[in-house]
Amino acid sequence: MSANRYRKDFSITWDQIHRDTRDLCARLYPREFKGIIAITRGGLIPAGLIARELNVRWIDTISVTSYDHMNQGQLNIIKPFDPVVGDGEGYLLVDDLVDTGKTARAVRELLPKACFVTIYAKPEGRPLVDECITEVDQDTWIQFPWDMGVSYVEPLVDQFNKD
Numbered sequence: 001m002s003a004n005r006y007r008k009d010f011s012i013t014w015d016q017i018h019r020d021t022r023d024l025c026a027r028l029y030p031r032e033f034k035g036i037i038a039i040t041r042g043g044l045i046p047a048g049l050i051a052r053e054l055n056v057r058w059i060d061t062i063s064v065t066s067y068d069h070m071n072q073g074q075l076n077i078i079k080p081f082d083p084v085v086g087d088g089e090g091y092l093l094v095d096d097l098v099d100t101g102k103t104a105r106a107v108r109e110l111l112p113k114a115c116f117v118t119i120y121a122k123p124e125g126r127p128l129v130d131e132c133i134t135e136v137d138q139d140t141w142i143q144f145p146w147d148m149g150v151s152y153v154e155p156l157v158d159q160f161n162k163d
């Protein structure tokens with residue numbers, strides 16, 4: 001699927017993702033988990049924050065590739081999780097967001113009993129996760145802080161004087 005399905009932007013700051021992840025932890029508490037499995041790469045940041053809040057020390061990853069920036073390609077699992085995880089029972093599976101649900105569906109199949117959480121969700125993927133914090137429209141591209149930088153913005157009067 002191509003980038004032009006996205007019509008809106010929703011920018012998230014580091015503060016915001018930190019607060020949203022803490023809110024997610026408050027929903028999960030007092031559940032206890034044997035470990036966390038982060039879906040790389042986007043799941044690594046919320047997984048680290050959740051591990052701190054819920055005091056989980058056992059952390060693993062499943063590495064999935066599918067997007068080249070906004071263009072969705074073929075999904076590949078390039079690193080599996082530790083076989084000790086079994087069907088996922090008692091484990092927390094974490095990603096930053098669910099969009100079309102393609103990634104979530106593939107990982108869910110491998111770990112049907114894990115508790116699956118994301119911080120952000122779009123409607124097509126929402127039914128695949130057990131918990132999320134913020135839902136955005138399907139045609140919105142979520143801009144994460146690790147994909148952005150601080151840069152100069154021209155004063156409004158100068159922008160208007162050009163037209």
Ligand SMILES: O=P(O)(O)OC[C@H]1O[C@H](OP(=O)(O)OP(=O)(O)O)[C@H](O)[C@@H]1O
Nearest residue numbers: 040041042066067098099100101102103
């Ligand atoms: O619901 P979907 O349509 O499958 O999209 C969601 C997935 O896309 C992003 O990962 P991406 O493949 O961009 O890789 P990254 O985590 O390494 O950035 C995001 O982190 C999710 O894992």
Ligand code: HPA
Nearest residue numbers: 067099140141142143144
């Ligand atoms: O909205 C998004 N933002 C960042 N990465 C993504 N990967 C799939 N959808 C998105």
Ligand SMILES: [Mg+2]
Nearest residue numbers: 040041042043
């Ligand atoms: Mg990802």
